[in-house]
Amino acid sequence: MSPAPRITxxxxxxxxxxxxxxxxxxxxxxxxxxxxxxxxNTLRIVLSQEPPTLEPCxxxxxxxxxxxxxxxxxxxxxxEPDTGELQPLLSTGWRQTxxxxxxxxxxxxxxxxxxxPFTATDAAFAIDRAVNSELQCNVDGYVFGDEKLxxxxxxxxxxxxxxxxPDPILPLRISFVEIVPRTTSTTExxxxxxxxxxxxxxxxxxxxxxxxxxxxxxxxxxxxFARAEYQWRSEGSVRAAMITNDETDIATSxxxxxxxxxxxxxxxxxxxxxxxxxxGEAPLNDIRVRQAINYSVNRxxxxxxxxxxxxxxxxxxxxxxxxxxxxxxxxxxHDTEKxxxxxxxxxAAGVPVDRQIRLIGRTAQxxxxxxxxxxxxxxxTEIGLNVKIEMMDTAGQLQYQLRPFPENTGPYVLMIMHxxxxxxxxxxxxQYMLSNGPQSAYGTADFDRQIRAAEAxxxxxxxxxxxxxxxxxxxxxMQMAYIAHMKGILGKSPRVEYTPNSATGDEMxxxxxxxxxxxxxxxx
Amino acid sequence: MFPFVRRRxxxxxxxxxxxxxxxxxxxxxxxxxxxxxxxxxxxEAQRAAFAEKNxxxxxxxxxxxxxxxxxxxxxxxxxxxxxxxxxxxALRAFPATLQLAVxxxxxxxxxAVIIGCWAAYRPxxxxxxxxSLLSMTAASIPDFWFAITGVWLFAVLLGVLPTSGTxxxxxxxxxxxxxxxxxxxxxxxxxxxxxxxxxxxxYVRLARSKGASDFRVVSxxxxxNAAAPALTVAxxxxxxxxxxxxxxxxxxxxxxxxxxxIDAILQRDFAVLQAAVLLTAVSIFVLNIAIDACxxxxxxxxREPAKV
Numbered sequence: 001m002s003p004a005p006r007i008t009x010x011x012x013x014x015x016x017x018x019x020x021x022x023x024x025x026x027x028x029x030x031x032x033x034x035x036x037x038x039x040x041n042t043l044r045i046v047l048s049q050e051p052p053t054l055e056p057c058x059x060x061x062x063x064x065x066x067x068x069x070x071x072x073x074x075x076x077x078x079x080e081p082d083t084g085e086l087q088p089l090l091s092t093g094w095r096q097t098x099x100x101x102x103x104x105x106x107x108x109x110x111x112x113x114x115x116x117p118f119t120a121t122d123a124a125f126a127i128d129r130a131v132n133s134e135l136q137c138n139v140d141g142y143v144f145g146d147e148k149l150x151x152x153x154x155x156x157x158x159x160x161x162x163x164x165x166p167d168p169i170l171p172l173r174i175s176f177v178e179i180v181p182r183t184t185s186t187t188e189x190x191x192x193x194x195x196x197x198x199x200x201x202x203x204x205x206x207x208x209x210x211x212x213x214x215x216x217x218x219x220x221x222x223x224x225f226a227r228a229e230y231q232w233r234s235e236g237s238v239r240a241a242m243i244t245n246d247e248t249d250i251a252t253s254x255x256x257x258x259x260x261x262x263x264x265x266x267x268x269x270x271x272x273x274x275x276x277x278x279x280g281e282a283p284l285n286d287i288r289v290r291q292a293i294n295y296s297v298n299r300x301x302x303x304x305x306x307x308x309x310x311x312x313x314x315x316x317x318x319x320x321x322x323x324x325x326x327x328x329x330x331x332x333x334h335d336t337e338k339x340x341x342x343x344x345x346x347x348a349a350g351v352p353v354d355r356q357i358r359l360i361g362r363t364a365q366x367x368x369x370x371x372x373x374x375x376x377x378x379x380x381t382e383i384g385l386n387v388k389i390e391m392m393d394t395a396g397q398l399q400y401q402l403r404p405f406p407e408n409t410g411p412y413v414l415m416i417m418h419x420x421x422x423x424x425x426x427x428x429x430x431q432y433m434l435s436n437g438p439q440s441a442y443g444t445a446d447f448d449r450q451i452r453a454a455e456a457x458x459x460x461x462x463x464x465x466x467x468x469x470x471x472x473x474x475x476x477x478m479q480m481a482y483i484a485h486m487k488g489i490l491g492k493s494p495r496v497e498y499t500p501n502s503a504t505g506d507e508m509x510x511x512x513x514x515x516x517x518x519x520x521x522x523x524x
Numbered sequence: 525m526f527p528f529v530r531r532r533x534x535x536x537x538x539x540x541x542x543x544x545x546x547x548x549x550x551x552x553x554x555x556x557x558x559x560x561x562x563x564x565x566x567x568e569a570q571r572a573a574f575a576e577k578n579x580x581x582x583x584x585x586x587x588x589x590x591x592x593x594x595x596x597x598x599x600x601x602x603x604x605x606x607x608x609x610x611x612x613x614a615l616r617a618f619p620a621t622l623q624l625a626v627x628x629x630x631x632x633x634x635x636a637v638i639i640g641c642w643a644a645y646r647p648x649x650x651x652x653x654x655x656s657l658l659s660m661t662a663a664s665i666p667d668f669w670f671a672i673t674g675v676w677l678f679a680v681l682l683g684v685l686p687t688s689g690t691x692x693x694x695x696x697x698x699x700x701x702x703x704x705x706x707x708x709x710x711x712x713x714x715x716x717x718x719x720x721x722x723x724x725x726x727y728v729r730l731a732r733s734k735g736a737s738d739f740r741v742v743s744x745x746x747x748x749n750a751a752a753p754a755l756t757v758a759x760x761x762x763x764x765x766x767x768x769x770x771x772x773x774x775x776x777x778x779x780x781x782x783x784x785x786i787d788a789i790l791q792r793d794f795a796v797l798q799a800a801v802l803l804t805a806v807s808i809f810v811l812n813i814a815i816d817a818c819x820x821x822x823x824x825x826x827r828e829p830a831k832v
Contacts, residue, residue, distance in 0.1 A: 049787075052605040136574055141566035189607055207617060207779030208690060233688055233777045237672055241680050241687040259680075395792050398559035404568075438566070 043225040043496070043513060046239050048253040050207065050232045055189040056178035057130040057137030060421075062506055066252070067230060069507040071212065072113075073178035073195030076104055076123060076159075077171055081503035082321055084423025086171055090118065090179055090196060091159070099166040104159040104174070110219040112181045113200035120153035125182040127151055127161065127174065133186050143176045143422070168458045169424055176422070198223045198511045212510070223511040236367075240264070243491035250498070250513070251491030252505070255367030256308045260491045266310055267500035269488040270419040272317050273366065275376070275481040276401075276432075279442035281411040283353045288346040289385070290478045293413070294332045295339035296379040303484050306368045306375065311484035316470040317418055317428050319485040321502060324425025324454075324466025332474065332482070339383040347384070356386045358412035362397035365417055366486060373415065387413075403438050417486070421506055425466035426455045432480070433473060442479045447472075532816055536809040540802075544595070547801045548588055548794075556580060557792030561604055578604065591798070600802070601795030605787075610795035613784060614803045620690075621773070621780030622807075625765040628700050632707040633758060640715025641742055647720055655712065663709030671702040671775045688776040699776045703769065707761040714757045718750035725749070752819075759815035763808050 051064045056073045059065035070078065076091035091104040110118040128151050130137045131144050150162030163170060181194055192201050198220065202213035210230040214223055231248070233239050239251040240258035254260050275293070283289045299313035315329040347353045359380070361373040373389055380387040392400075399406055400414050416439070420428050429451045435443025447469075454465035473479070490500045497516040558571050558580065566574075575581040579590065594601060600611040643655040678698065679687040686695045722728065723746050731745045770782035781800050788797035 052791075053607065134573075136562070136570060136577070138562070141562055141570050146567055146569070191607065206613075207620075207784075208777075231689065231777065234774050234783075235672070238675060238688050238775055238777070241675050245679050245683065245687050247687055247689070259676075393790060395555050395557065395560050395790075399555055402559050 039227070040515075041226040043228045043250070043510060044248040045228060045230050045250040045508075046242050046248040046252070046491075047230055047232045048234060048236070048239065051210070051230075053189060053191045054193055054201065054204075055137075055191065056126075056180050056193050056195065057135060057139050058189065059178050060138040060142040060176065065506050066508050067210065067212075068178060068193070068195075070197060070509045070511070071199045071228075072197045072201060073180060073193060074197050075175050075178055076106075077175040079172070079175050079423055079503070081501040081507075084321060084323060086175060090123065094171050096168075096170075097160070100164070101160055101162045102167075102170050102174075104161065104171075106157045106159055107219070108157060110196050111217045112194050112196050113215045113217060114181070114194050115217065116181050116183070116194075118179070118181070118196055119156040120159040121156070122182050123159045123179055124151040124153045126179040126184075127177050129180070129184065129186050130177045135186070135189055137189075139176050139178075143173045166456075168456070168462075169426065172422060172424055199228060202227065221511070224514045225510065228510050240491055243493060246493065248491075249493040249496045250508075252508070254489040254491050256310055256489065257367065258489075260489065263491055263493065264489040265492050265500055266487050266489050267504060268319065268502050269486055269505050270319065270322075270421055270502050271366070271417050271486040271488075271505075272314050272319060272419075273372075273415065273417045273483040273486060274314070274317060275483065276414045276416050276439075276441055277479060277481065278405070278409075278412050278414070279477075279479060283346065283351045283355055283385075284357065284411045284413070286346050286349075286351045287478055288342040289351065289353060290481075292339040292342035292346070292383055293380060293385075294474070294478065294481045295335045295342065296383045297332075297376065297481050297483065298334045298379065299331060299483055300334065302372055302375060306371050307484065307486075310367075310487040310489065312487075314482035314485050316482060317432060317480060318420050318425055318470075319502070322420050322423050322425060322428075323463055324428075324470065326467035326470045328467075329471050336379075336383060343384040353384060354386050355411060356388055358390050358410060359387050359415075360390045360392060360397060360400055360412055361415040363391050363393055365394075365397075365415070369415065372483070401439055403436075403440075405441070413481075419506070421503070425470075429455070429466065429469065433469070433477075440479070443477060447476055529813060529817060532813045533809075536813070540805055540809060543805045544592075544798065544802060545588075547798055548591060549584070551789075551792070551794050551797055552584060552587070554789075554792060557604060557794070560792055595802070600799040603793055603796045605791050605793045605796070610793075610799035613796055614781065614799040617779060617781045617784040617800070618803055618807070620778060621766060621769050621782060624696075624699060624703060624769060624772070624778060624780060625762065627696070628703045628765055629707065629758065629762050631700065632704045632711055632761070633754075635704075635708050636711030636715050636754070637747070640712045641719055641747065643712075643716045644719030644723060645738075645742065652716075655716070659709040659712035659716075661709070662705045663713070665705055667702050667706065667771050668775070670705055671698065671772060674698045674701060675775075690778065695776075699772050699778055702775075703765060703772050707758075707765065710761060711754060711758060715750065715754050718753045719746055722746035722750045755815065755818060759812070762811060766804060766807060766811075 047063070047066065049063050051067050053064055054068050054072065055064065056068055059068045074089050076089060077086050077094065078089045080087055090107050090110060092107050093105040095103055097103045106120045106123055112118055127149060129135065131140050131149050147164060152160050154160065161170060161174065179196060184190060184193065192204060196219065198215055198218045199212035200215045202211045204210045212228040214226050233242065236253065236255050236258040240254055240260040242248040243251045243260050243263045251260065254264055277284050277290050277293065279285050279290065303309065303311045303313050313331050315331045316326060318325050320327065343353050359373060359377055361369055370391065373391070377387045377389050400412065401416060418428065418432065431437050431439045433443060434440055434448050434451055435445065450469055454462060454469060457465050488505055490504060492498060495516050496513055498513040558574050562570055562574055579587055602608065603610050603613055606613070639655050639659065643652040646652055675687050675698065678685040685697055689695050728741055728745055731741050769780055770786050772778060773780045773783035774786060781804060785797060785800045788800060
């Protein structure tokens with residue numbers, strides 16, 4: 001009978017060993033990590049995703065820019081979010097000194113958070129690194145395209161920027177470049193940058209928490225909160241619950257159904273939703289069909305019923321406040337009978353209107369997108385079109401959104417959401433209206449010429465020229481069926497004073513957040 | 525014992541290679557990640573440069589050979605998203621999932637044994653029916669629904685638990701409860717069934733006739749013999765926990781391998797996806813070997829090849 005006890009002993013030993021190894025291997029790394037309790041000097045923010053990097057030249061990425069821009073690093077010039085007006089920041093003034101050269105006056109007495117002084121040499125370095133290097137910075141492609149800049153710093157307070165051809169909006173483009181010290185790597189991107197902003201990185205526990213601490217060397221007004229602590233939760237309802245449960249002070253990217261209640265603050269963001277019609281294939285190559293699609297879209301109903309009023313029906317691809325917005329442009333009317341008539345006319349003329357059209361949407365691109373797509377399918381079916389819904393993830397949908405478009409796809413209508421962060425219609429026109437624009441499915445040589453002519457103008461002439469183009473596009477091209485200028489919801493604790501603006505989703509300035517005088521939190 | 529483990533390791537190597545091959549090829553079938561990483565306005569030249577820099581311009585076979593060469597040198601590539609080493613990211617995330625899975629499984633086993641034994645001791649009693657209803661409900665509830673409802677009820681409405689995160693012991697409760705509910709339900713059913721059979725076996729009647737107490741009969745005689753089927757199911761469920769932590773980690777912001785994998789899939793971050801899948805596959809193989817080793821300890825017929 002001796003083997004039985006031995007096996008029992010071995011089994012117990014094995015169990016203890018496995019338990020011990022498990023505890024040792026896991027190291028209790030997760031429990032209690034970073035637990036700090038409530039601190040009234042710390043601003044708590046929950047984002048929808050962890051920033052993949054804090055590299056300043058990637059700050060055109062929403063998830064990076066929302067943390068980095070004007071918090072850790074700063075640009076030479078900043079844009080006033082609601083008007084698009086340019087304001088001095090690290091540059092105190094700028095002027096066009098020749099058709100292809102701009103000169104910027106650099107602010108004196110500024111230091112980086114590591115103590116090194118900021119001069120024009122740093123500004124030249126940072127712009128050169130972002131635009132001319134091989135780093136493939138997001139801001140390079142987004143703002144400058146193929147353009148190369150010639151930079152020089154004749155002294156510590158003067159920066160000159162040369163362009164290959166006259167660029168009337170160069171200062172606007174420069175406002176996208178975050179300034180880093182000359183010691184920053186030019187061969188590799190940095191995850192944790194040094195900047196001149198009101199905050200500096202204190203600690204980044206990858207996957208869990210990012211903490212910024214007030215930069216005591218900051219040249220401007222001291223921000224209210226000594227620290228800012230970012231966390232991230234992918235579920236909107238959890239972010240909203242964190243606000244209502246007083247676990248966070250700010251929650252980004254909420255939807256109307258997430259449940260933030262009165263703590264959810266609606267605000268106009270830069271985004272506009274639209275359907276882009278791939279006009280190269282029948283039946284979408286017939287303008288009557290494209291017009292019929294436009295007539296069938298009940299924009300007002302979608303905004304009211306699906307978006308719960310969080311948006312405004314759109315007549316163009318840019319919202320109010322962007323240079324080129326046409327405030328005289330009326331909504332395309334919702335007229336189902338007219339739409340049916342146009343489809344019938346096209347059918348009578350031999351257009352294969354019963355050919356299946358793919359209606360492509362991106363999952364979770366905005367709240368209620370699935371329902372919006374279903375409503376649109378129903379509307380298109382009602383006027384006699386044959387439409388099939390296809391929902392895709394981001395990577396899948398982008399294949400259809402960006403050139404080169406996939407081949408042999410059949411006709412498709414694509415839901416897009418465009419955000420003009422720059423505040424100037426040129427960034428929209430280049431992308432969506434030029435016949436070979438990276439996100440344009442259709443155009444004409446004549447309309448291209450009109451766009452180029454408008455882009456060469458400045459001031460009121462520029463505004464008028466773009467506004468005219470937005471009015472003419474539906475008559476000449478009709479590539480889009482606009483749906484709505486979107487609104488976002490920001491969850492905000494009663495203890496924080498902050499008014500979100502159209503740039504909040506891309507650039508959330510912590511220095512604008514203060515302690516509310518009427519409310520307090522009793523957590524301890 | 526060691527020859528047995530060695531045999532199992534050899535037989536596990538081929539499936540591991542097949543898993544890696546499958547993930548590599550399937551990931552690339554989902555499309556080019558260039559569009560996700562470059563701005564929408566990037567030029568064709570910029571896109572071509574990105575593809576060249578990351579090897580996406582090479583034929584799939586060349587990319588595959590390069591990948592396997594890297595794996596042999598423990599080089600799993602670099603994340604497109606963060607620029608970090610993919611293996612560092614996977615290794616950093618894995619302990620969080622392991623902690624969650626191990627704690628959940630231990631609690632599920634203890635809970636299932638207690639409830640299952642209690643139900644089996646008085647078959648068809650009210651307690652038995654109640655526990656059956658409870659365990660079947662638990663096994664059927666969608667974890668996503670349970671998690672969100674749990675957040676609403678315990679965090680928002682009652683305010684007794686944090687919504688999410690990893691700050692303090694209380695933050696473990698909802699993730700573990702969500703992850704545990706299905707294994708607990710399934711295991712309770714299995715333990716109950718096995719215990720009902722065991723408690724009616726002749727050796728239990730013999731033990732009772734010799735005056736053994738009820739507790740001793742259940743814990744020393746019946747439960748020991750009912751352990752084998754429970755171990756089989758627990759092994760499968762434990763594997764499922766490692767794979768299935770995705771929902772829990774995503775909802776509760778738990779920085780584990782499941783969340784890392786789903787982010788890598790959505791971002792087409794191939795290197796991280798492959799490293800995470802490899803680590804998960806290896807851990808599942810190790811777990812399977814451990815389970816087989818437990819069988820071998822329990823049953824000599826498994827330990828030694830049959831001799832005719």
